Amino acid sequence: MLPLDSPRWLALETSHGTLAHLGEAVRTVLARGFDGREWPALYELVIHQGTIYPAAYAVLPHVIAHAATREPATLASFWTDIGFVLGAPDKRPVAAVPADLVAGFEAALPVALPLALRAFDAARDGRPAIYRGAPILRASQASYLALACVALARHHVGQLMWAFLDPPELSEELVNAMCPECDVELTWLHRGAGIVEESHADDPVPQPALVLPLVPKLAGKPGPWATLAAALDLETRFGPIARAVALAGVPADAPDRTVICLVSALVATHGELDWATRLARLASSMRCPACSAVSLFVDCLPELDV
Ligand SMILES: [Zn+2]
Missing domain, CATH: 1.20.58 (Methane Monooxygenase Hydroxylase; Chain G, domain 1)
Structure with missing residues (x-):
């Protein structure tokens, strides 16, 4: 020092x-x-x-x-x-x-x-x-703190700290995204059904069903995540995925989609289940309103370096 x-x-x-x-x-x-x-x-x-x-x-x-x-x-x-x-x-x-x-x-x-x-x-x-x-909103505090912990674990999903609009006041819009097929810029809203809309577009585009990754098989020990991992035994679809990531100590090679499930589950432990479920959408797919291509959301987040 x-x-x-x-x-x-x-x-x-x-x-x-x-x-x-x-x-x-x-x-x-x-x-x-x-x-x-x-x-x-x-x-x-x-x-x-x-x-x-x-x-x-x-x-x-x-x-x-x-x-x-x-x-x-x-x-x-x-x-x-x-x-x-x-x-x-x-x-x-x-x-x-x-x-x-x-x-x-x-x-x-x-x-x-x-x-x-x-x-x-x-x-x-x-x-x-x-x-x-x-x-600030409790949901905002929970999601920013969860992402901060992921950033401190040196997993690059922590970069999503910067993907949310107007941080860290958590407004009702949400993340900036870009279609990898046609490069159109999108703003994801967490109102309604967690849809993706082009900025200022009038007509929401129907989105594909929420399809989360499988529970990952990761090597590693939980380390400081051990206590929280026990709390992640939630009756949600992302809970078992989150638990597996935490029990492995959030290794750098944990797939992005599984770490997004971890962030969602952490937010759910703060009682913010609705917002957690919307965050989990980032581990699934979206359909571009401009070209109709379906892409994994993690491929549409410009803040997430790969
Ligand atoms: Zn597109």
């Missing part, structure tokens, strides 16, 4: 260029916690519009270590932010990654996952869902 008084902070690029007070900004967040204005301000310095800045590699180990000292139930908003960083579809050249800080950054992440999972668990306790001090 980069010492807070190191001169290295002065050379680390942020979204506002290099800053004389970057180390001090970290120190202030560690002193005041994540509920004030200081943390969102620091967050904006390390990531802006999906681009991760070199400062992130120095800042995240500090804030993650600090999160380990706080009550998990108070950290839903914080872990959502960290999920946005880990799930960022960062398209910048590798040269922008500060090589001297990568080892410390990577070492912080295994610590982060169990903490984020505990925050997810604690967020079930019925207290109001809050993001950065403002109320």
Whole structure:
């Protein structure tokens, strides 16, 4: 972890260029916690519009270590932010990654996952869902936290953090999609029957039946997912798939569709079964309203790098 008084902070690029007070900004967040204005301000310095800045590699180990000292139930908003960083579809050249800080950054992440999972668990306790001090829907909190945990597990389905419109207020629209056959841009709405519609189109297109993947056979141990895996024994079609993924520790090679089932099942454990069922639609197929081609939804999500 980069010492807070190191001169290295002065050379680390942020979204506002290099800053004389970057180390001090970290120190202030560690002193005041994540509920004030200081943390969102620091967050904006390390990531802006999906681009991760070199400062992130120095800042995240500090804030993650600090999160380990706080009550998990108070950290839903914080872990959502960290999920946005880990799930960022960062398209910048590798040269922008500060090589001297990568080892410390990577070492912080295994610590982060169990903490984020505990925050997810604690967020079930019925207290109001809050993001950065403002109320949000419980369904929104559950899905962003679940995706943040997946991002912290380093599975690329965590990139779906960025697929939802207006994050993280969770409006009634939902994800941006693009037909892989004709490249038409689509907006998926989660009103009605979870249909896909072209933006502003008048006539909804009938969608294929929900067909989920088979329960995967995955090697691996549950690790920090063990406690949650037990809760995924739900009477839903995606529950057994989710459980198999969690019991294998969400390995990087778990098929995207099965990890979407995991996110859906996690959301269902927060009592948001209707929204969970709509999310599970992302593990199935859609029919393009423009060319009528039927494609797997995971092939239609531009945020999901393959
Ligand atoms: Zn099409």
